[in-house]
Amino acid sequence: MRLYAQRPDLRLRQALGDAGVVTWIVLWVLVARAVHRAVLVxxxxxxxxxxxxxxxxxNMASAAETADRVPVAGDALARPFQALGDAGSSVSGAGQNAQDAVGTLALLLAVVLVLLPVGWLLLRWLPGRWRYAREAGAAARLLRGTPDLELLAVRALATAPLPRLAALPAGTGAAWRDGDPAAVRALAALELGRLGLRLPDRAPVPAE
Incomplete structure (x- = not known):
């Protein structure tokens, strides 16, 4: 795969786009952290x-323990303190439950604040970048060693917009059909230009 074009303007746009995506992700992570901390308050x-x-x-447990030491009536005196101690434990548990609920809410909000905007952007950005990387990588493989410009020319004929094909010199299609190297290079350059790649300096010499 090839991530970036050779043509400077397209490579700059790709780099700026990638930097924008990273900035977007970092921004929403920071926002999520701020919201998480605010909710935890x-x-x-x-x-x-x-x-x-x-x-x-x-305190009630200590008081109950002290009251329990009173002869004869200790058990009866300790019961109210034990009941108050149990009530204090219940209140403490309610406070802990409230903290757990707030912590869960803070975490969920932080996750949603990251997943929604970042996921939306990645769904729009990743397919195009992946498609470019695959196509540019395949074109780069065709250019290794002895460049197979014929395949690139055929691809241009099949997929290039008509205005770009019409801008080629008159008779390019017929010349390509006759195996003219100049026509093959012109069509291959059209396809490579779409990907921001450079045409090799020398074309393969056809066997006679």
Whole structure:
């Protein structure tokens, strides 16, 4: 495969396009990170609730343990503190659940903010770049060693826009049919020009 053209203007456009895609991806990753951090701020009340519940649970557990040491009535005195401690644990769990929900929401928003715009752009950009890389790579292989300009000429005749074919010298088609090297080179140059590739300096010499 060949990623970039040899023709300077097309190569510059391709490089700018690739740089634009990378910039777009980095931009949305930064936006997603900022949103993720902003949403995580909403978890601070949940953290406060969890800390408060944990503190109440610890204090009530300590109080229940102390009350339980009272002779005869210790068990009865400890029960209210144990109940308050259980309530504190429940509050702490609710605070933790709130934090987990906010964390999940922050992560989902960050992922969506990256996947949607980046995926949309990649779906529009990747097929064209992949198609160019395959076609330019195949054309480059035809030019290795002894260039097979005949195949490129046939491709130009089959796919080149009519205005570009009409701009060739009169009689190019007939000359190509007769095996004229100049006509073959002209048609091959048309196809290579579409890909931004250069025609080799020397054409193969046909066998007599």
């Amino acid at each position: 909403l978890a601070e009340p949940g953290q406060a609730v969890e800390d408060l519940g944990s503190s109440v649970a610890r």
